[in-house]
């Protein structure tokens with residue numbers, strides 16, 4: 001059984017999402033937005049190390065392989081980890097819009113158990129934008145891009161200013177991002193303009 005709540009249905013006056021002219025070309029790897037991100041950062045030994053690639057439109061594909069550290073039931077991925085993978089793929093879409101946004105709501109259907117060692121093939125797409133609200137959907141298929149759907153999600157992201165992170169994050173990590181010698185990553189983390 002699956003379904004989407006009214007809060008995740010775009011209003012009638014919602015706009016079609018517009019891919020930013022400087023968005024990575026279809027097929028290009030997006031790379032990590034932050035080294036310490038649990039979803040995509042290389043600096044988290046037990047993180048998901050999710051690798052996202054731009055697709056056509058405001059969409060992407062991503063892969064993540066379930067590791068022993070991601071178990072809930074013996075030999076199976078923890079549901080929260082799978083939700084995190086969907087959240088990360090959905091959050092990465094904002095780089096194609098060149099918008100900073102955070103997850104406001106994430107509704108997840110868990111359709112199949114996902115064993116350790118499985119590569120989850122994710123697809124995510126922005127479906128509509130209404131003011132600061134960004135509506136998006138994602139699916140995760142097991143084993144292959146056309147494999148059976150194991151998880152899916154509907155999400156609402158809410159656009160925020162960079163002040164959101166400065167106000168709520170810890171100064172040490174914010175400073176570390178600002179000191180990052182990788183200019184593109186610094187821009188992605190802190191200076192994204194719509």
Ligand SMILES: CCCCCCCCCCCCCC(=O)SCCNC(=O)CCNC(=O)[C@H](O)C(C)(C)COP(=O)(O)OP(=O)(O)OC[C@H]1O[C@@H](n2cnc3c(N)ncnc32)[C@H](O)[C@@H]1OP(=O)(O)O
Nearest residue numbers: 007033087088091102103104105133156158160165177189
């Ligand atoms: C320094 C490092 C930077 C890194 C940058 C890259 C980040 C990438 C990270 C990627 C990692 C993966 C991603 C992650 O994990 S992001 C991390 C997980 N998410 C969060 O931490 C977000 C926490 N929540 C908040 O900060 C606030 O609640 C936000 C900012 C979301 C809204 O508070 P704000 O005061 O700003 O706005 P508002 O309350 O006026 O709402 C505005 C509109 O939105 C609608 N609404 C709001 N919530 C909901 C809801 N739950 N269901 C339905 N609708 C909702 C609301 O009705 C209103 O609609 P309307 O009345 O206008 O029609």
